[in-house]
Amino acid sequence: MNAGNRERGTGNGEPGGYPPQAGGGNGATADSWVPGARPGGATSGVVENSTFEYLLRLADDRLVLGHRLSEWCGHAPILEEDIALANIALDLIGQASALLKLAGEIEGKGRTDDALAYFRDAIEFRNAQLVELPNGDFAATIVRQFLFDAWDVLLLERLTAATNESVAGISAKALKEARYHLRHSAEWVRMLGDGTAESHARAQRALDELWPYTHELFLVDATDREAVAAGIGVDTETLRLAWRETVDRVLREATLTRPKDGFAPRGGRTGRHTEHLGRMLADMQSLARAHPGATW
């Protein structure tokens, strides 16, 4: 990934490779990064740092959704959409990279963005379950994206006021991207919902299946409250009304019906995930784990 608050070319100018070579002495990161170790797994267990934990929540939503979207590359129904989904995936993964880099710095154990992305297991991921669900058909991918984007714009608007300069800066950049993501996904929801009988039925089915998973986006626990108190977090419960307004407006234009509230699965924020995340990570992390230190 190698984005984020990168620093390159220090000293004799070797660009920071990943992972740093053992014993290479490429700065503090290299010294504390142990190839083959499972950071945060059996060794460190529960993460006690709430700021770190909160940043993982922000980052993992983006990383996991970005990877899901990238699965469409080469498979989307039309070329323009193939390119669009890959572009959005790239934005989300770039945002995740910046946030994971920051999380690693705050944690202070020398974990890079790549170490956090590729060497944590499913139980250590902090994304909402919504984003880890399989893509389904194009309608399901688009409806999921819309539900997320509408939330993400509101979240990032608030995070730009974070007292932490890095969080505010990354959020201000991500907000610009989230805005056109929302424009794109909302437009597709309209086209699918207000399209043919087939596209309408598929969009409505996707909405019915995904709706329960949106509730988790608005749950607030002790970690969130600590992050809010520390000036880097948002009380997402306060975003719910505005989110419903956006969602209702677009669904109305799309002639789709908002499902009733009921079943509301949760647990992603504390590492309890659906069976789908582990499989996705097995794919996403296989190269980095099979060939530690590989570069190209």
Next chain:
Amino acid sequence: MVTIAEPRRDQILAWLEDVKDPEVPVLSIRELGVLRDIEIGADEVVVVLTPTYSGCPAMHAMEDEVVRSLRQRGIERVRVRTVYSPAWTTDWMSDEAKAKLEAYGIAPPGRVEQDDLVPLRRRAPVTCPYCKSVNTIMRSEFGSTACKAIHFCYACHQPFEQFKAI
């Protein structure tokens, strides 16, 4: 080791004019707005960059090129620092840079607008960089790179790219 008393700020900035966006090779990183500042320390030069898009892969190429370019001029210790604030915007692009883009065949960005839910294809058409017709349509808001959208010109029947306003 080279001490950096001599090559002064203006000189370093002039050297950095050679560093272009690999995807848009007519614009330097300064014209693009990616180059924010340089800090000349006692024994190193820090080049401050801001990313265009969070996931733009060309950023890595530009960072590497900054380091390579200054080292070639004898500055051994070069470091790139990435800043996120203020967030990059195409509004920083000068009229001169926009003219270069158009001459290169990429429609330049207009002013940034803030209306999230209005689809771009319902907005004013973009002028074709080849024949200057406004009889054009946006085909997709997403193009070959994160920064470009795809349009089509009905007058000269040519697809073309536009540098998106953001």
